[in-house]
Amino acid sequence: MKLYLKIWRQKDANSKGAMVDYTLNGVESDMSFLEMLDILNEELISKGEEPVEFDHDCREGICGTCSLMINGRPHGPDSRITVCQLHMRSFNDGDEIVIEPWRATAFPVIKDLIVDRTAFDRIQQAGGYISVNTSGRPVDANAIPIEKDMADKSFNAATCIGCGACVAACKNASAMLFTSAKVSQFALLPQGQVEAAERVQNMVRQMDLEGFGNCTNTGACEVECPKGISLENIARMNREYLSASVKG
Amino acid sequence: MGILDSKAPSGPLADKWTKHKNEIDLVNPANKRNIDVIVVGTGLAGGSAAATLAELGYNVKTFCYQDSPRRAHSIAAQGGVNAAKNYQGDGDSVYRLFYDTIKGGDYRSREANVYRLAEVSTNIIDQCVAQGVPFAREYGGLLDNRSFGGVLVSRTFYAKGQTGQQLLLGAYAAMNRQIQRGKIKSYTRHEMLDLVLVDGKARGIIARNLVTGEIERHSAHAVVLATGGYGNLFFLSTYCMGANVMAAWRAHRRGAYFANPCFTQIHPTCIPVSGDHQSKLTLMSESLRNDGRIWVPKRLEDAQAIREGKLKPTQLAEEERDYYLERRYPAFGNLVPRDVASRAAKERCDAGFGVNKTGEAVYLDFASAIMRYGKEKALTSGMKDPDEKTIRQLGEEVVEAKYGNLFQMYEKIVDENPYKTPMKIYPAVHYTMGGLWVDYNLQTTIPGCYAAGEANFSDHGANRLGASALMQGLADGYFVLPYTIGDYLSDDIRTGPISTDSPEFEEAEVAVRDRIQKLMSGRGIHSVDYYHKKLGKIMWNKCGMSRNAKELKEAIKEIAELRKDFWENVKIPGTLDSKNQELEKAGRVADFLELGELFAKDALERNESCGGHFREEYQTKEGEALRDDENFKFVSAWEYVGDPSASKLHKEDLVYENIELKTRSYK
Numbered sequence: 001m002k003l004y005l006k007i008w009r010q011k012d013a014n015s016k017g018a019m020v021d022y023t024l025n026g027v028e029s030d031m032s033f034l035e036m037l038d039i040l041n042e043e044l045i046s047k048g049e050e051p052v053e054f055d056h057d058c059r060e061g062i063c064g065t066c067s068l069m070i071n072g073r074p075h076g077p078d079s080r081i082t083v084c085q086l087h088m089r090s091f092n093d094g095d096e097i098v099i100e101p102w103r104a105t106a107f108p109v110i111k112d113l114i115v116d117r118t119a120f121d122r123i124q125q126a127g128g129y130i131s132v133n134t135s136g137r138p139v140d141a142n143a144i145p146i147e148k149d150m151a152d153k154s155f156n157a158a159t160c161i162g163c164g165a166c167v168a169a170c171k172n173a174s175a176m177l178f179t180s181a182k183v184s185q186f187a188l189l190p191q192g193q194v195e196a197a198e199r200v201q202n203m204v205r206q207m208d209l210e211g212f213g214n215c216t217n218t219g220a221c222e223v224e225c226p227k228g229i230s231l232e233n234i235a236r237m238n239r240e241y242l243s244a245s246v247k248g
Numbered sequence: 249m250g251i252l253d254s255k256a257p258s259g260p261l262a263d264k265w266t267k268h269k270n271e272i273d274l275v276n277p278a279n280k281r282n283i284d285v286i287v288v289g290t291g292l293a294g295g296s297a298a299a300t301l302a303e304l305g306y307n308v309k310t311f312c313y314q315d316s317p318r319r320a321h322s323i324a325a326q327g328g329v330n331a332a333k334n335y336q337g338d339g340d341s342v343y344r345l346f347y348d349t350i351k352g353g354d355y356r357s358r359e360a361n362v363y364r365l366a367e368v369s370t371n372i373i374d375q376c377v378a379q380g381v382p383f384a385r386e387y388g389g390l391l392d393n394r395s396f397g398g399v400l401v402s403r404t405f406y407a408k409g410q411t412g413q414q415l416l417l418g419a420y421a422a423m424n425r426q427i428q429r430g431k432i433k434s435y436t437r438h439e440m441l442d443l444v445l446v447d448g449k450a451r452g453i454i455a456r457n458l459v460t461g462e463i464e465r466h467s468a469h470a471v472v473l474a475t476g477g478y479g480n481l482f483f484l485s486t487y488c489m490g491a492n493v494m495a496a497w498r499a500h501r502r503g504a505y506f507a508n509p510c511f512t513q514i515h516p517t518c519i520p521v522s523g524d525h526q527s528k529l530t531l532m533s534e535s536l537r538n539d540g541r542i543w544v545p546k547r548l549e550d551a552q553a554i555r556e557g558k559l560k561p562t563q564l565a566e567e568e569r570d571y572y573l574e575r576r577y578p579a580f581g582n583l584v585p586r587d588v589a590s591r592a593a594k595e596r597c598d599a600g601f602g603v604n605k606t607g608e609a610v611y612l613d614f615a616s617a618i619m620r621y622g623k624e625k626a627l628t629s630g631m632k633d634p635d636e637k638t639i640r641q642l643g644e645e646v647v648e649a650k651y652g653n654l655f656q657m658y659e660k661i662v663d664e665n666p667y668k669t670p671m672k673i674y675p676a677v678h679y680t681m682g683g684l685w686v687d688y689n690l691q692t693t694i695p696g697c698y699a700a701g702e703a704n705f706s707d708h709g710a711n712r713l714g715a716s717a718l719m720q721g722l723a724d725g726y727f728v729l730p731y732t733i734g735d736y737l738s739d740d741i742r743t744g745p746i747s748t749d750s751p752e753f754e755e756a757e758v759a760v761r762d763r764i765q766k767l768m769s770g771r772g773i774h775s776v777d778y779y780h781k782k783l784g785k786i787m788w789n790k791c792g793m794s795r796n797a798k799e800l801k802e803a804i805k806e807i808a809e810l811r812k813d814f815w816e817n818v819k820i821p822g823t824l825d826s827k828n829q830e831l832e833k834a835g836r837v838a839d840f841l842e843l844g845e846l847f848a849k850d851a852l853e854r855n856e857s858c859g860g861h862f863r864e865e866y867q868t869k870e871g872e873a874l875r876d877d878e879n880f881k882f883v884s885a886w887e888y889v890g891d892p893s894a895s896k897l898h899k900e901d902l903v904y905e906n907i908e909l910k911t912r913s914y915k
Contacts, residue, residue, distance in 0.1 A: 012826060028523065030663075035525050038777070045775045045830070050821050053829050055315065057488040059528045061657060062413055063319040078660075085660045110459055111827040118436065121316050125428045129421035130380045134300045134726050138378035142335060145389030155382035155407055158414060162318055191380045 001027045001093035005040065007052055008100045010109050013116075017109065019098075029089040033076060034059060034066065036088055054113040061085040061226065064161030067168070068113055069100040074165035074224045082163060082226045102164050104173035106211045119210035120162050120178060126206035127199040128182040130191050150188050157184040159227045166221035166229070172213030177221040179207045180237035181229050187240050197244035204241055252505070252885055252900040255687040256360035261906045262342075265364045268688070269731060273738035280305030282744070283737050284468040286453055287311070288440045288495050291320030292412075292718060293701025294474030295419035296725030301472075302426035304730055306737075309466060310423070310432055311455055313439045313490055313832070318420045321476060321488040322721060325412025326533035326654065328394065328404035329718040331369040336393055340401040342366045347907065349716060352398040352585050353681070353709020354859035354875060355909050356511070356883070358902060360688055361706045368727040369719050373405055375726060381418045383407050395538055396714035398585035398914070404715045409533055409654045415718055419725070438464075439832065440495045441760045443471060443502045443697065446752045450499075450697035454753075454760045458832060461825040463760055465753045467746035469737055470696045472729065473499060474721075477680035477702040479512065481840040481847070482792075483784025485677035486518060486531040492836035493843050496684050496703050504692035505885035505898060507685035507705035509843065510851035513712055513860050514793050515678030516542075516589035519661055520609040529676040530661060532612070533654055534714040537582045539617035539647065540671070542589070543569045544601040544610050551601045561603065561611055561670050572596055580914040587711045587860045587873075588914060590675035594793050595871065597674070604672050613670035618643035675793060679717060681708040681860065682850075685885040685900070689732035690724060693885075698733060700724035705883070710859025764824050767834045772817025776833040779814045783807065783837070783844055791848050796864040800852040804845055804893050811841040845892035853897070856880045877909050 003024045010017030024040050031039075034056050041051035057065040066083040070076035076086045091097065099113065107115040132138060146154075160181035167173050183200050186192025192199070215234060222231045257268040275283065283306050287298040290312040302308045314320060332345040345366035350357060373391070377383065383405050384392040393402040407414040426432040437458040444452040444467070452467035478493035479485040500506045517532045517540075545551045546568055553559035572592055574581045584592075593610050596602070603609050622643025626634040634642075644667050648655065655666050662672070684692050684699040686706055691698050701721040708716065747753075790803040814837070822828040857866040857873035858880070866874040883900040 028525065030522050031525050032527070032661075035527050038527055039525065042775060042777065045819060045821055046773065048821065051830060053827060057314060057319055057490050058321060058324050059489060060324055060486075060530045061660075062324050062410070063314075063321070063488060065314065065319050080656070081660055085657070087660065087663070089663060114827070117315060121318075121424070121434075121436075124318075124421070125424040129425045130378070131425060132375075132378045133303050134296065134375060134379075134422055138374050141333070141373045141377040141383075142390050144377060146385055147389055148385045148387050151382055151385040151389075154380075155384075155414070158382050158407075158417065159410060161413075162316065185382065186380050189380050189382065191378060 001029070001088070001091070003027055003091065004096040006096065006098045007113070009052065009112055012111055013108055027088055029087070031088045032059070032084060033070070033086040033088065034084050052113065053111045056084055059084040062161060064163040067102050067115065067163055067165070069102060069168060071098050074102070074168040075226055080226060080228055102168040104167045104212070106173065106175070107164060107167065117164050119212070120164065120175070122210060123175065123179055123203055123206045124182065127195070127202035130186060131195060144190060146189060154185050154188040157181045157188065157229065157233050160229050161227055163226065165224045165226060167212065169220040169224035170213065171218065171220070172216060174215045174221070175207050175210070175212035176215040176234045176237070177225065177229055179203050180233035183237045183240055184233040187236060196240060197247055200237060200240040200244050252685065252883070252898050253687070254358055254360070254900055255689060256358065257688065261359065261363050264360050265367055272732065272735035275734050275738050275741060277305050279741040281307070283307065283740055284309065284745070285470050285472060285733070286466060286468040287472045287474060288453065289320065289474035289476060289703070290317035290423065291322035291474060291476060291701060292416055292419055292721030293703070293725040294472070295320065295416065295423050296722050297472055297474060297700055297729050298432055299419060299422035299426050300726055300730040301733070302431035308426070308432045309435065309468065311435045311438045311440055311453070313437065313458060315436055317423055317434060317436065318417060320416060321491055322416045322718070323413045324488065325718050326409040326531065327396065327535035328406035328411045328715040329372065329415060329722070330396070330403050330715045331373045331405060331719065332366055332403060333370050333373060335391060336402045338401045340403050344401065345369060345403065348399045349707065349713060350709065350907055351912055352713040353711050354873070354912055355709065355877070355881070355904070356508070356858055356902065357707055357709030359904060359906055364728065365707050365720060365723050368723045371727055372719060372722045376415060376418050379418045379422065381407070381414050394535055395583060397534055397537060397583045397589065398580070398713045406535065409535070409651055412718060415722065419722070441498065441835065442756045443499045444753050444756045445502055445694065446746070446750060449695045451746045452748065452753065454756050459827050461823070461828065463757055465748035465757060467748045467753070469740045469743060469746065470698065470733055472698045472700060473684065473703050474700040474725065475703045477683065478840070478843060479677045479680050481783065481844050482677040482787045483780050484521065484526060484529050484788070486515065486529050489528060492839065494836055494839050496699070497839040497843055499684060499692060499694065499697055501888050503694045503888070504697055505685040505887055506682070506846065507883050507885045508682035508850065509847040509886070510791070510854060510861050511681035511710045511859060512677060513586055513679035513681060514590045514675045516586055516593055516675050517612060517673045518676035518678070519658065520604055520672055520674040521606065530657065531676070531678060532658060532671060532673060534586065536612060536651060536654065539650070540582065540612040540614050541571055541616060542573050542582055542610055542612055543571045544596045544603060546570045548600050551603060554603050555605060555607060570601070577914045584914045585711055585713060590793060591862060593675055609672040609674045611670040612673045614647055614666065615670070618647055618667070621646035679712055681705065681710060681712055685883065689735060690729050691732070691736065696736060698729060700729050710861055764831065766815070767818065767831065767838065768820055768824055770816065770818040770820060772819055774817060775819055776830055776837050779810060779818060780833070780837045780840070782810055783840060786810070787844055787847070791851055794862045794864050795851050797852060800848045803848040804852070807841060807844045807848065808893065814838065814841055842892045846886055846895055849893050849895065850884055850886065854880060854884065875911070
């Protein structure tokens, strides 16, 4: 098939960017979206032009590196997948495809379609852990029985891949879904209780410091999340935050 | 030819590790604050090592090429992590895990290391649960287990099909805690381009900031390489796109021996190649072989009709199918080790029974598991006389709960529903057992340079068992390296900070800059990927699932020619002082083009078949691997001398004091 691509090009963080048009022939429906971009880049290199830079690594939907806004939707038109799992069978011959980086103040563009998501790391550093020493000898794993339902819910929250689609989808560029997923993972487990109050307060403080916007419960994040992280997590984080504030 | 000393402690097998820990030198907590350690790579091994070293008090710097430590490819491991907990009461023990691992590795790994691995495996589960890793649980609230290939017990702990993700995020969280305490400084989007030796000891690295292109010097008292495996030299593999051998290869060029490079794991259950445009292959977890049955049609004409789209697999009756693993290996059936399952698939496809357009695919079928689980679920739900449709639906729900994300992944890629029609799978490059040679302390042949996880060679011999990579990464990082490294660092308590202004750092930085300049000066027309794909084809065709002397010799010659062409002609656009993904790729492929040649040489000189290394000249009448313990019961550790095919061989003789060497049989 033949595609008309409009792609955001930006030399570096300090340069001004612009949309650039490319026409691409010979795209097959069983190619992945990123393989389509590989072909475009091969063409650009052969013409002596600089290829389009985009983040990607595992290409199987788990590392959370790829991060493209495709026709206004994070990770493109299909649901519950990342860009690397999107295949060209979701498009038709003659389609125009607009490809942009995540747009958020807290995610500055590094080059072309690559953004800086270290703000997410700093939120995790503020409290996304249980303070047990790895060098110690903790109790036997089965000494802490955990109700299957709670373990499953904790697991579901823990499957967040930190890609940032939730922020990109949100009109306020809020990071509530991302932050609440980690808060929930530990809030649902007995191991997480000891530091629960401190954790939620520190993580929320860091999230605000990074310049993410506020949550207005529109739910766009949940719709676009490739891992289906539920809005319930935001509600749970709000409860955790409130109860932590009351406790002081 | 030299003989290598593994430094494995003497004494009874079960006491070696405890004895060793009691005897090695320690660094007191106050002195640890004056000692710096660099950890390159932040996957399971690097992340867990960095966190533990920082917690012990060392000043740690971590480096990863990804934008966050959380993205290392350990995250993609699906099936599980082994541990000899014997929670199922099915006769498991530390000894049995040790034995299975040695046997699975076809008797080419070091007894003392493997026993230690089995011994600390139980700590891993305790540690991860304490950290809040949400493993799968039974209704009673206790941890659940499943089975993996090559074993007869259920010792694999898992978190649906995302075990690697959950374990990596656990290590990442432990790292984050130390970053917040100021004990780890994390450098992301940085790549190690060289190792710096001062007075023969590893004292730092040269790294490139991948965003700005700046070349940086970083010093430390010791350097840990936890940079994963080198399977991407095949171009198509289940590795992430950025996986590379650069750190290990740079260390090799500086004096670290490279062990058993030809021991590569080809994983039997991957989604088959669909076309020339393909950039990577996707694994379908081995855990699927718990419930999936592998087959091809019995009759050639049925296979042909399927390939032509005239026949559907679901139309073939039971007796028209060849469940070839169950037929050839009745004791282990579909759960034979990976090397055995991969070769068996290739054998059927080479004989003309392949079931996709290219003839390189076999079926992995869940129909009988769906019906079995459905019946069980119906009974436990109190249904008296459920119809087939209800049973099927209940069964699909059970299978979805177990493998839902894998089935979804398959459907998105292939556009077929694996609940209704069997999956098509084929072997693909997945893991490398070979790597930097290390002694019992995980130290390479360069003092102060350590290697952990997949980057070293130590535990899996010629074939790795499923769910053992996560186990080894975390064992090395959490429980082994942080202690053994103290023995070396105890000599450094009075050294003080290492300066980066020495001639050694200067020499290394100049060499790195020259190399980048040289890469950028190519005048040809072909991109980096062009050369990488060519290398991949040579590797897959001549150094892949089966190898012979003639083709290995050809591969050595072809790779050397390709490398020459690459250095003269590779075309890299952009500049060297900015973000430049083509330049990043070029540096990695340049090293693969050297490693590939050594790989082929190693395979050529190992005149036996063992584990993942199958030499066509050495097989039994039934087509099974024919090992030669008399002549090849050793680790091949190669010393770099300038030209990969001229590398010098050093041997580490493998001594089996506790296990009797046998012909591996899964029949």
